[in-house]
Amino acid sequence: MTNRRRPTMKDVAQHAGVSVSTVSYVLNNSGPVAADRRARVLDAVEVLNYTPNESARSLKRRSASTIGLVVPDLANQFFALLAEGVERAASERDVLVVLCAPEATGAAGSVNARLLRSQRLDGVVYLSGADMSPSSLLELTRLGPVVLVDEQIPGFDLPAVVSDSRRGARAIARHVLEQGHEQLAIIGGPAQLWTAQQRLAGYREAIAAAGRDPDDLPVLAGDYRQDSGMKLAAQLFAGPPEERPTALLCANDLMAIGALQYCKSVGLTVPDDLSIVGFDDLPVASLLTPALTTVRQPARDMGFAAANRLFDLLEDKSADRSADQFPVTIQIRDSVAPPPGARP
Structure with missing residues (x-):
């Protein structure tokens, strides 16, 4: 040659x-x-x-040779763990995974959709982010089957693998309330995302069940990034001392870490001055000082299940397209204590 x-x-x-x-x-x-x-x-x-040529071979044998994985970025350990699960499922079938992280690269969703289309993918596992538009998902659905993971998106009848975010948020808010906190505040996720909506609904349900009006609590929308947790915590503590919360419900661990960072920068002690909880249970959560009370999602298992749902669709177009829901567990650690006035 x-x-x-x-x-x-x-x-x-x-x-x-x-x-x-x-x-x-x-x-x-x-x-x-x-x-x-x-x-x-x-x-x-x-x-x-x-x-x-694996793409040509897969067409003949009607199975996958290459799939795409779209995640917002890999700076969030939760997304990286999901990616590990997808990769594990793919490797068991000798399938290649093509990764796109639109928010990490700064590329528009449509650009990444064109990139994925050029790879002649058999299907896509899709994790939506705050900056990812429905139009990019619509373009991806033209490539072949798409399975959502950790999100459900209105207007798209797509199979999904999610966790019971609502129940997890309800349980962790109940734990905080049981410590005697009355002045709570919520740092939620992006309002347009299903996960953020589910977690906010869970917090509100726990607060209502405690006999309080959830509309009385301040709710600030973050973007699931650490910087927004720090900035929004500072905003909550900018008012008079009597209006400051004694506990923060953060809709993911990264924003909770940002809130912890703010507390250290201004001399507040967690949990003596302020209790903080997160959501996800990132590997770093148990290593923080104090160790973070949070909700554990089985990220790797969710990624593994999402990839296998995609393979099922590729092998049988009539396969079940409903949502799989994984249970969550509460991890009680050191970042929550009774408020100062309620201690003996």
């Missing part, structure tokens, strides 16, 4: 002096081939450095 193009099955056949079908029989172990011909084919494969 004197040029730089990728060798084809036809090139292997010509080099070995056999038919293309014979090459196919050898590579796929799908038919009888004489020993001398098999040896010539294998020798040609090695000489030409031939690798099969």
